[in-house]
Amino acid sequence: MNIARYLSVLRLPRVRPVMVLMLLARIPTTAAGMTLTLHVVLSLDKGYGAAGLVGTAGTIGIALGAPLMGRLTDRRGLRAMLVLSTITEGLFWFSAPVLPYPVLLVTSLLSGLVTIPTMSIGRQVLTALVPVDQRRTALAVDSMAVEVAYMAGPALGVLLTTRATSQVALWSVGAAMVASGIALYVVNPPIRNEEENAVVERPARREWLTPPVLGVLLTSAGAIIVLAGMEVALVAALQEQGRVEWTGVLVIVMCAASLVGGFVYGAVSRPPSPRMLMTALGALAIPVGLSTGSVWVLALALVPANLMAAPVIASTGEVITRLTPASVRGEAMGLQGSAFTLGAAAGAPLAGFVIDHSSAGWGFVVVGAVGVSIAGIGVLLDRRAANLVEV
Known part of the structure; x- marks a missing residue:
């Protein structure tokens, strides 16, 4: 093992702030599923099967939409994708608390299609910022950050739902997702290095x-x-x-x-x-x-x-x-x-x-x-x- 590999990666320009930004952007994404499940069960008085259907609809949307959002990023740039995703995320999450179950089920699928692909963006940006011989170490850090996000996100979703209401939890997730989209738009991290842009x-x-x-x-x-x-x-x-x-x-x-x-x-x-x-x-x-x-x-x-x-x-x-x-x-x-x-x-x-x-x-x-x-x-x-x- 060589710990210096990590120090070398973290010293590279823009790497540390981008890693912190991507960690924060991923937390609301990991909280989304748990928050929606609790809302369907506790506020809409549906069973866990109904809650699972909403989760499945969102999962199908994300699976279908991730490559489409990636293709849009490749062709039009990160900001074009973020404008579409951030606006759609805001509309869904701020309206979700008042939607009846059938509408929530359909909009969960549609929202998943254009959700902000924070997991993919993080790997793509690090690949652009880090030389080829250091990518493995950078992506290892990124994988560890994903674990931290999955430890924090669902727990925060449960905390907000139980200490406040599921409506507050949904609005909080939506606000965090919109804030993440705006932050990524402002920072506009590179998705390709200079040589690749040519x-x-x-x-x-x-x-x-x-x-x-x-x-x-x-x-x-x-x-x-x-x-x-x-x-x-x-x-x-x-x-x-x-x-x-x-x-x-x-x-x-x-x-x-x-x-x-x-x-x-x-x-x-x-x-x-x-x-x-x-x-x-x-x-x-x-x-x-x-x-x-x-x-x-x-x-x-x-x-x-x-x-x-x-x-x-x-x-x-x-x-x-x-x-x-x-x-x-x-x-x-x-x-x-x-x-x-x-x-x-x-x-x-x-x-x-x-x-x-x-x-x-x-x-x-x-x-x-x-x-x-x-x-x-x-x-x-x-x-x-x-x-x-x-x-």
Whole structure:
């Protein structure tokens, strides 16, 4: 490990303020789902199934919209995308408290289509600001910042809803999102460096969306399938033990392990490939299923798998920046954002289905096995690409 890598990245011009800005911009994004869920349940007097439908609608919108927003950024610039996204976010979140459920369901989908892609923007901006040989470390920091945002956002959403009202929470999320959009518009961080700006040609999608890129996108989705499935299985395991009150503590354990893993990943000189990290993540999730009988044993068992979380996310982002031209980087990062979103949409219900028909332990086993299988499919895609090159 070489801690100097981090100091070198943080000394680069504009990197530190951009990282802080992106962290703050991501917190309301991570609070959105929890806040909407509580509003539907507590204020609209609907069940969790109805709340889940609103979340699903938003998820579908984000998955479809992320590459579109990235493409708009590539073609028209960051500010053009921010104007559209910020205005739409403001309209949705400030009107959401007074919308009836059917309208809320539809507008959640429409809002998701043009939501501010803060996760993708952060990676794209850092790629522009940091030299190629330091991108891995910068993206590792970015992955750790995402973990911090996910620790803070949902908790703040719950706090605002329970201490005030769900309406206040929705307005607060909306105000924070609008403020983030305005701040990003004013700062206008670069999405390409000077050398990349000189290249205006935009290649056809078939030229850059190659089997290796598809393999990385699949790995991105697979990682989130495992992580989202583990979260559901964790809640189920604690419920089986009658210790649901420990959920927050164990989520913090998972996030802390991910932060440590991300820190180590960014500091080592020769890190593992995304495929190896994905394989390790899936394989290490499987034995957690054998450790669900005790809170303390479960907490310890969760650490090894979650050490891989931030590294696999950072590594996939780094590889995508290396495999795709700068002129399409926004769309490529948007596709990765869609992969993350779809992974979350698949992992949670997959684990839930398995748990409903067996036990919490099998939830960990199945999502871990799926993760290993996805890593294997990625290897096949790599081999196919190598065979095409040889031909």
